[in-house]
Amino acid sequence: GAVVSQHPSWVICKSGTSVKIECRSLDFQATTMFWYRQFPKQSLMLMATSNEGSKATYEQGVEKDKFLINHASLTLSTLTVTSAHPEDSSFYICSARALLTSGSTDTQYFGPGTRLTVL
Amino acid sequence: QKEVEQNSGPLSVPEGAIASLNCTYSDRGSQSFFWYRQYSGKSPELIMSIYSNGDKEDGRFTAQLNKASQYVSLLIRDSQPSDSATYLCAVNLGFGNEKLTFGTGTRLTIIP
Numbered sequence: 001g002a003v004v005s006q007h008p009s010w011v012i013c014k015s016g017t018s019v020k021i022e023c024r025s026l027d028f029q030a031t032t033m034f035w036y037r038q039f040p041k042q043s044l045m046l047m048a049t050s051n052e053g054s055k056a057t058y059e060q061g062v063e064k065d066k067f068l069i070n071h072a073s074l075t076l077s078t079l080t081v082t083s084a085h086p087e088d089s090s091f092y093i094c095s096a097r098a099l100l101t102s103g104s105t106d107t108q109y110f111g112p113g114t115r116l117t118v119l
Numbered sequence: 120q121k122e123v124e125q126n127s128g129p130l131s132v133p134e135g136a137i138a139s140l141n142c143t144y145s146d147r148g149s150q151s152f153f154w155y156r157q158y159s160g161k162s163p164e165l166i167m168s169i170y171s172n173g174d175k176e177d178g179r180f181t182a183q184l185n186k187a188s189q190y191v192s193l194l195i196r197d198s199q200p201s202d203s204a205t206y207l208c209a210v211n212l213g214f215g216n217e218k219l220t221f222g223t224g225t226r227l228t229i230i231p
Contacts, residue, residue, distance in 0.1 A: 032217050043207065043223040044163070093162045097217060107153070108209075108219055113162040 002098045003027050006111035013084055014119055020080045021114045023094030029074035030096035034108065035067075038091045050077045084118045091115050122146060123210050125222035134231050138195040142208030142222055145189070151211040152184055152191045156204045157224065163207055167193065198229045 003026040013019050023033055031052050036044040048056045048069050056069035068080040077096075081088055092115075095108040123144050132138040140154075151170055155163035167182040169175045169191065175182045181194040191210075195202055208222040 034218070044221045046218060049217055091160075091162075107165060107168055109165065110155075110162040115160075 002107070002109045004030075004094065004096050004109050004111040006094055006114050008114060009112060010115040010117075012117045012119065015085050016083055018080055018082045019084055019116060020078055021092055021094075021116075023077045023079070023096070023111050025075045025096040025098070025109075028096070028098045030077075030098060031074060032097040033071060033077040034095045034097070035069060035077075035079050036093045036095065038093060038113075044093065047079075081116065084116070086118045089116055089118045122220045123208055123222040125206075125208050125225045127223055128226040129228055130225055131228045131230055132198050134198055134200060134229050136198055138198045138202065138227055138229070140193040140195075140206050140208075140225050140227065141190060142192065143190045144208075144210045144220075146210070146212060147186075147189060149186075149189075149210045149212055152182070153209040153211070153219065154180075154182060154191075154193045155207040155209060156202075157207055158204045166206075195227075200229045200231055203227060203229045 005024045007022045033050045035047045038044050046059050047062045048058045050056045050069050050071040052071045052074050058064045071077040091113050093113040094111045097108050125142050153168050154166045156166050157163045169182040169184045172184050179196045183192045205224040205226045207224045209219040211219050
């Protein structure tokens with residue numbers, strides 16, 4: 001259980017184009033999903049917290065107009081990188097918060113990640 | 120001071136030995152603690168979660184939490200080459216706080 005998928009797993013695009021990344025919780029409902037970015041040899045950097053049916057909460061320094069997040073259902077959140085530039089090339093990872101059996105605490109499960117390369 | 124600190128390593132351990140990974144955190148109110156394993160080029164995979172002081176064992180893995188000293192550790196017994204990865208410590212304030220704060224990770228290499 002608690003499987004999260006991402007699509008696509010990798011994408012190469014030209015500078016100036018937009019790229020959409022999908023994150024799905026396959027066997028549970030996720031009221032909250034998170035989007036991270038990871039540059040080589042660095043740790044995860046939280047970009048935004050996405051709650052179903054409401055606007056995403058962005059971390060300081062993350063441009064909300066550049067990284068559009070939509071959480072339309074309890075199993076799907078999307079991240080759109082608009083007008084991508086080479087400096088946006090990174091590993092983008094989503095996670096979904098799952099409430100396990102009663103008495104335990106929410107846990108985040110990660111998708112497999114999307115490697116974005118902007119030429 | 121970083122919120123969650125880990126020794127970046129690399130930590131080299133002979134196969135079959137015990138690998139010990141440590142993590143300290145700054146927020147005394149933290150409630151939930153997680154260890155994730157990340158292979159190169161892959162996303163993090165949950166290894167252990169721990170919420171109360173003491174030890175929690177799961178197979179070859181043991182998580183230890185000491186809230187008074189604000190540290191959490193992960194022990195890997197009978198280390199295998201497949202355990203070679205970066206191990207990320209993550210902390211959550213709990214009480215409805217949704218975000219995880221990650222350490223920079225410790226790179227572990229198991230030497231055959």
